[in-house]
Amino acid sequence: MTVRARFLAPNGTPLSGSLVFRAPATLTFPAADVILGGPVSVQLDAQGAIEVALPATDAPDMEPSGWAYIVTEQLSGIPVGRSYNILLPRAQPEVDLADIAPSDPSKPNYVGVPGPQGERGETGPPGSRIYSGTAAPVAGLGVDGDLYVRYETTTFLGVTSTTVSTWQRTAGAWAQIGGDVRGAAWYLNNTTTPSTSTRPGDLLLRTDTGDVWQRTASGWGTAVGNLKGPKGDRGDVGPTGPGGVVQSVNGKSAASITLTAGDIGALAASAAGAANGVATLGADGKVPAAQLPTSSGGAVASVNGRTGTVVLTAADVGALDQAAGDARYVQPAGIPVTSVAGKTGAVALVAADVGAEAAGTAVLLTGAQTVAGAKTFSSVPSSSAAPTADNHLARKSYVDALGGGEWRASDLGLLTWAFDPALGHSAPLYPGSGPIRVTAVYLRSAASVTRIVWHFGGYAGGLTTGSWAALYNSAGTRVAQTADLSTAGAEPAEVHNAGGATVSSPLTAAYSAAAGLYYVAWRFQYNTSTGDGPMMLVAESSFGSPPNVFGLNNVRRFGSYATGAATAPASLTLGSMENGSNRFWTGLA
Structure with missing residues (x-):
C-alpha cells in the first residue's frame, strides 16, 4: 500500500514535522518467514509532503488480522496533533490521507478508506482557460469565459519592472479587465531622462540637482520637490588669539636685544675702506686706486719687466720647472702609482671598480636591515620562531596548530x-x-x-x-x-x-x-x-x-x-x- 499526504499552512507555506504509523507490536507472515515490528515514522519533505509504503491491513497469511493503523500527526507549530485509525485494504493500493483523515473531532475515531472508483460520468462542457503572454491577446485565441494575463517586462536605468494586465473574452472579443498592475519604480540619473519604458507613478531622482520627478500620464512634467535642504547659517567667528612671542634672536634671549654686525655674520660699517677692513666701491662701481693692494697705491705697470698680457715661466721667477725638479729626487722603479683600477687623474672608485656590492644592495647575514622590492627565492624561506606581529613569517606547523581539533x-x-x-x-x-x-x-x-x-x-x-x-x-x-x-x-x-x-x-x-x-x-x-x-x-x-x-x-x-x-x-x-x-x-x- 502507498500512503501519501501533504500539509500546508493557511498561507500555502509547507509545514514541517513527521507522521507516525503504528500497527500491532508485531506482524507475522509465516509463508514469507518474516516478522515486522515497531512504528513507522515519516519526515515531511521541503514541500510538506510524505509518501510511504505500508502492509495492507487485510494482507493474506498475516497474524494477527482484523486490526487498523493508528496515525499520529506531529507537526511543527501545532501543539496537539491528531490521532486516528485507518484501514488500508488491498483493493485500494494508493491512498491520500486528505481523503480519509477526520477533520471534525465529533466524527468516530475509526476512518476507513474510500470504496472502489465508480463509473465515469459524461464529459462536461470545456472549462475556462487562462492564457498568458507578453503582448495583447490575438482575436482568434480562446473562447468566451477564458482569461488572458499579459506580462510586460522592461529594464530602464538598471531597474527591471513587470506590468501585469488581465483580459477576458466575452461575446467573441477580448476586453481588458481593470487597469495595469505594477508597483511604482525609483530611477536615478544625472541628466535629462526620457519617460519611455516608464509608467505613471514612477519616481526619478536627479543626483546632480537633487530634484524629484513623478511620472504622470503625459510624462515627467516638472519637478515635484528637491532633496537638498537650504544652506545653513554661518557660524560665529571665534575670538582673536594672543600675539606670538619671540623667544630668542640669533641665540640671544633678553627683554631688549641689540644685535651687532658680528651677530649676523656681517662686517661693521667702520671697516669699509679702513685697514684690515674691506674695500669700498667708487661712483664708477670700481675699487678706488687708493684702496688697491700695491706699495705705491697705484696700478701695476709691469711684471718682471714685462708689460701687456704677461705669462711667466719658472725661469722668470728663478724657479725649477717640473722636469728639473723631478731630476733632483731619486725615483726607484715601481714606487709611483700611474693608475688606480685602470683610472688616472683624480680617481674616485665605486664598489663595482673593486668587484664589490654597493652598500644597501646585498642582504646582511647578521644585524638589522630593511630589504625593499619583490624577491624570488630558489627555496622556501623558513623560520624557527613563532610569529609575534602581523608582518612576520608563519611556520606551517604553527598555522596547522591553529585549527585545533576542528575538522576542515x-x-x-x-x-x-x-x-x-x-x-x-x-x-x-x-x-x-x-x-x-x-x-x-x-x-x-x-x-x-x-x-x-x-x-x-x-x-x-x-x-x-x-x-x-x-x-x-x-x-x-x-x-x-x-x-x-x-x-x-x-x-x-x-x-x-x-x-x-x-x-x-x-x-x-x-x-x-x-x-x-x-x-x-x-x-x-x-x-x-x-x-x-x-x-x-x-x-x-x-x-x-x-x-x-x-x-x-x-x-x-x-x-x-x-x-x-x-x-x-x-x-x-x-x-x-x-x-x-x-x-x-x-x-x-
Whole structure:
C-alpha cells in the first residue's frame, strides 16, 4: 500500500514535522518467514509532503488480522496533533490521507478508506482557460469565459519592472479587465531622462540637482520637490588669539636685544675702506686706486719687466720647472702609482671598480636591515620562531596548530564546504523538483575547482532533462557549470546504503578560483510521485522560514528561487533570492 499526504499552512507555506504509523507490536507472515515490528515514522519533505509504503491491513497469511493503523500527526507549530485509525485494504493500493483523515473531532475515531472508483460520468462542457503572454491577446485565441494575463517586462536605468494586465473574452472579443498592475519604480540619473519604458507613478531622482520627478500620464512634467535642504547659517567667528612671542634672536634671549654686525655674520660699517677692513666701491662701481693692494697705491705697470698680457715661466721667477725638479729626487722603479683600477687623474672608485656590492644592495647575514622590492627565492624561506606581529613569517606547523581539533574541508578531500556535514540534521530532505537551490561557500585560498559535491541520504537515480548545477562568484556571475545532470557521466551516483554517501558531479571545465565568496546553485528535475529525487543532507530547517543571513554584511548563506530554468542562467539576481529556504549542504572539490 502507498500512503501519501501533504500539509500546508493557511498561507500555502509547507509545514514541517513527521507522521507516525503504528500497527500491532508485531506482524507475522509465516509463508514469507518474516516478522515486522515497531512504528513507522515519516519526515515531511521541503514541500510538506510524505509518501510511504505500508502492509495492507487485510494482507493474506498475516497474524494477527482484523486490526487498523493508528496515525499520529506531529507537526511543527501545532501543539496537539491528531490521532486516528485507518484501514488500508488491498483493493485500494494508493491512498491520500486528505481523503480519509477526520477533520471534525465529533466524527468516530475509526476512518476507513474510500470504496472502489465508480463509473465515469459524461464529459462536461470545456472549462475556462487562462492564457498568458507578453503582448495583447490575438482575436482568434480562446473562447468566451477564458482569461488572458499579459506580462510586460522592461529594464530602464538598471531597474527591471513587470506590468501585469488581465483580459477576458466575452461575446467573441477580448476586453481588458481593470487597469495595469505594477508597483511604482525609483530611477536615478544625472541628466535629462526620457519617460519611455516608464509608467505613471514612477519616481526619478536627479543626483546632480537633487530634484524629484513623478511620472504622470503625459510624462515627467516638472519637478515635484528637491532633496537638498537650504544652506545653513554661518557660524560665529571665534575670538582673536594672543600675539606670538619671540623667544630668542640669533641665540640671544633678553627683554631688549641689540644685535651687532658680528651677530649676523656681517662686517661693521667702520671697516669699509679702513685697514684690515674691506674695500669700498667708487661712483664708477670700481675699487678706488687708493684702496688697491700695491706699495705705491697705484696700478701695476709691469711684471718682471714685462708689460701687456704677461705669462711667466719658472725661469722668470728663478724657479725649477717640473722636469728639473723631478731630476733632483731619486725615483726607484715601481714606487709611483700611474693608475688606480685602470683610472688616472683624480680617481674616485665605486664598489663595482673593486668587484664589490654597493652598500644597501646585498642582504646582511647578521644585524638589522630593511630589504625593499619583490624577491624570488630558489627555496622556501623558513623560520624557527613563532610569529609575534602581523608582518612576520608563519611556520606551517604553527598555522596547522591553529585549527585545533576542528575538522576542515581539506581533511576530507574537499576544497571547501557550507558547514561541517557531521553537524547536519539526521533526517535528509528532498530539494523539490523545479526550484533553484543556492548555498554559499567560501574559498580561503586560490584553488582549481573541478567538481560540485553533495551528500545524499538516499537516491535511486532518475534525474530528468533540465537538471543542472553551476558555480557563481560573489557578484552572481556564472563562472563554471556541469553538463545536464540527466546524462551519463554528469548524474550523481545512486545512494542506497545506511547513513547515505557523498556524491559529486564534474564541471565541464576546471575553474581557477581566486580566494573569496562563491555560490553553488542547482536545479533537480524528477518524478516526485515515485520518489526519484535525492534526499539531501541539510542543517536544522524545521522553522517555517529559517534565518539564512548572519552577521553585518548581509551575505545570504542559503536561499532559493521558486521559478527554475532549464539551463544554468548566466547570472543570478542575488537580491531576489528567497531567504526562508532549507539549508542544504554542498561543497567543492
